[in-house]
Amino acid sequence: MSNFNSADIAAFKDVWVFCEQREGKLMPTDFELISKGRDLANELGVNVCGLLLGGKGIESAAKELGGYGADKVYVCEDEKLAVYNTDAYAKVICDVIEELKPEAFLIGATNIGRDLAPRCAARLHTGLCADCTHLDIDVANYIQFLRESSTLDVDGQKWDMEDRNLKMTRPAFGGHLMATIICPRFRPCMATVRPGVMKKNAFDQAKADACVIEKPAFTLSDADIHTEVTEVVKAAKKLVDLIGADFIVSVGRGISKDVEGGIKLAEELAAELGGVVGGSRATIDSGWLSADHQVGQTGKTVHPKVYIALGISGAIQHKAGMQDSECIIAVNKNDTAPIFEIADYGICGDLFKVTPMLTEAIRAAKAAK
Template identity: 65%
Template structure:
């Protein structure tokens, strides 16, 4: 393989978003990342480019413009119809080596977390997983720290001209936040969890103005060491935690009567037009399946109303819901950490409080 020279940042320009599609359906994370990538590209004064891989997928491309892309590079090949690590990594790396973007963002889906590390290793560059916040501008990063940490930001030394990507993510199960940089190699790569970045409103004029380019692909059967035998979508009614405006989440506090606890949560969710979520403890106990799980190992949600029932609020849980607009906590233990981030707290027995809530909502 030709050695990829990637140690001179001045050779690299533009922000790229890998726009994931499966079976012709765009993963919503692509739109979230384009919206975030737009801000980074504006701060850098560079182009935002979507990268779309698949077979017969170019009709999906203009929509990416509506979320901020100036240009979409489309790589089509029958061997890209289903995701395989070998084919996608080869095409993504070939494209990066040819076009030299300075930043590459990938959704931290099961596919993105398979593809990202493979490509970063091949390109000899760094990758920061599951980022929750991205900055290139130091002034904006300082503002971010002021609002999210107790550090005395003004007393610290800053190189205000630094335009490197600052990638912030939770570490140690959410007990610490770390901002990671990749100063010596390009591109700077990051995966971002679904639901973490907010989607910009769709702009038809920008979609119409977006340039779509079909790029040649060099790929043959011999590049693939794996074969996809089947892709199965499971019929189980998926809980749309990420899209829900109201999430009623149950924790270990329902343990004294699990069945009633879950029923009450469901009734409250129904009354508010929401869905039921669960803490890790509840999922680990097998009381609700993993599709309900909120938290660092589950889903990240930011609903209008988040109601935590019998959840103590371990940091790993908080990192998955703390950006909710209004957090309401019900817990018997007044010292539970969940009250530290709740807008409204009721110290009491959820088996008494929740029926009262349902009753009053009916009126």
């Protein structure tokens, strides 16, 4: 190993973002993290740099990252990096980090990021915070965040306004508790960041053109790699993945007057959100949806970012499967339906009328962003 010492904090500089690609295409989280990294780098007065690994030619994807705020992108090309492999990626990333010493390193908390980040943190002997939903350097910004998002008495506490540690905030215990984690003694300070949480900057072509591409030296041989990826299969039409879905639009007995029409409306709303369709037990028992769609005690327990219940009364057995969703939206004709007791937002109305309007309003709101 080189002269790398994770405790020599003064030797580290710049904010880095691991830019994940699949099949040569950048992931949406890359742009979100570059955008957030830009803010943090500004607060620290340093550069934000992307780190992009891939097969031959991946360099051509790098400039786009500049459009979201990256000053520089480090590109590592090798056919052995075309498809994600823990050993190969960890080897190259740790070697480059040991050489170039970034002070913060952000990674999208995807299934791949959550495989890679802990492996690297353990090798580099540094701290890693998982699945962050909020990041701050500047203490004044952090205090403002606590004012809005916590019940803490921020004025009754002493603050070191010069503190330059990355403050990494994340939910714990199923979201019942929030914790802000720091890594004061080692660098790089590492965080995986939940996809979809950080806001992406508007793309700026001039910045993309100005983005510097650098190819750091690395070595990678077959002997470094101990697992073999024999196939990568993209999910085609398959069983609905309720567990992994961020958005679930579920239907209940309320669709009975036009089952096909109701399901179609739910599918359109789910498609707009990038989510999937679920159903209450009534819809499965009646044969309207297949069993893999069932949410509830006897079905699946889900905790998506948003759960939209259309025409579901909210029996206990259904609630048991979805009440831990981060945000619950209920549409029901009956204003005393129990589902409204746990809903964050309720609309009392006919799902056949409300759903298409909601789909349209969400489409418009997304387009306006």
